[in-house]
Amino acid sequence: MWKAVILIGGPDKGTRFRPLSLNQPKPLFPVGGMPMIQHHIEACAAVEDLSEIILLGFYDEEEYMKVFINTCRKKYNVKIRFLKEYSRMGTGGGLYHFRDQIMAGNPSGIFVMNSDVCCDFPLKEMLEFHQSKASSVGSTILTTHVAKNESISYGCMVVDQATKQVTHYVEKPESYVSNNMNCGVYLFSPNIFSMLADAIAQKQDEIYTQGGDPDCLIISLEQDVIMKLTEKGKLFAYQSDSTWSQIKSAASAVYANKLYLSLYREKHLHRLSKTEEGGPTIIGDVYIHPSAKVDHSAVIGPNVTICEDVRVESGVRIRNAIILNEVKLCHHSCVLNSIIGWHSSVGNWARIEGTAQQPNPNAQFAKLVSGSLFDNSGKLSPSITVLGENVTVESEVIILNAIVLPGKDLAHSVKNQILL
Ligand code: GTP
DSSP, rough: OEEEEEEEOOOOOOOGGGTTTSSSSSSSETTTEEEEHHHHHHHHHTTTTEEEEEEEEOOOOOOHHHHHHHHHHHHOEEEEEEEOOOOHHHHHHHHHHHHHHHHOOSSSSSEEETTTEEHHHHHHHHHIIIIIIIITTEEEEEEEOOOOOGGSSSEEEOTTTTTEEEEEEEEEESSSOOOEEEEEEEEEEETTTHHHHHHHHHHHHHHHHHOOOOOOOOOIIIIIIIIHHHHTTOEEEEEOOOOOEEEEEEEHHHHHHHHHHHHHHHGGGGGSSOTTTTEEEOOOSEEEEETTTOOOOOOOSSSSEEEETTOOTTTTTEEEEEOOOOOETTTTTTEEEEEEOTTTTEEEEEEEOOOOOOOTTTTTTTOOOOOOOTTTTTOOOOOEEEEEOOEEEEEEEEEOOOOOOTTEEEEEEEESSSEO
């Protein structure tokens, strides 16, 4: 029997995702038409003999979290629980704190996943690999290749290609170590809990002898478990070069949306819309929620997700964008490379446009880099346009490369600005 834990963090995480994480936890932000972590849950639910999925984090379990969990329980027919850390404990601290609940029923191994990754989650393949290589004492890490010059932004490892054993691991190294990077998806053997116990004892000792706040015990999975497993020769790498990207910034959510839609083309074609008689013109990969009303003269795609109860009027053009619940896009408005927040409205002939972000097309294995919002001279770097919740854009207004906080009424055109 197996279990899965999804590390969902808490309200002080996801700062690069603001304003889209201001009123809803970032792990519930929709990409490819469903909350970010529903992709993880869907992949876990497909693993044979997986008995429970645990969401581990320090969000308050508000109504939307309960509704989400109930919906997923019913849809995937799997046990899902939310376990709440009393404060931020780091990627490993919560795992140790809830070890009894996680180990209840004696699982043979535990999948652990970062919530902020977009991935095609090859969990079945990882499990087979784990059983053949790592067996009961080793653990397995999902790795993918990354371009050499980008590798230092990630956890990097050296892998013995004959045995698949990880022989060296460095978290965000100062200089190039390897272009095998940590995808934030693991299959741990139960013995990681003794490693976590050692790490906690060591941290407590340090706090006692060197001073520090005993209530602020942060344990890192990467530093305190992955590196130790590597030193002991107990970490094995399952290598895959299929879909993977981080979801750190709003721009990376638009890119992840594109990746998930293209995965639907391979695996869940029925989820994608197509041009039908009397319906809008669909170009490329597009997801439209069945409750959305889209005028037949609208042109949508590629890489567009339209969420629940959205209204798209005549002549609207949307490309490379996520349109969140209950948005109204009025006649002949245009939305390119943008995210339009919940309950916002875009007036007639208005134009909302951002600059698309994508991995360097000239570098093999390049990933999307979620850089800083500002350049060296303090100017807002060109990126996608984001309208927060409840923003109103008046008719004929142009919004270009801007981030607009919730509740604003925009009657004048704006370019390269954050509107507070
Ligand atoms: P950054 O580049 O600084 O964001 O680092 P990172 O990519 O290594 O991410 P980080 O370690 O902060 O988070 C990885 C995953 O763990 C994310 O899905 C977070 O939401 C989650 N996470 C981070 N800290 C905690 C924590 O204290 N508790 C829980 N349960 N999850 C956490």
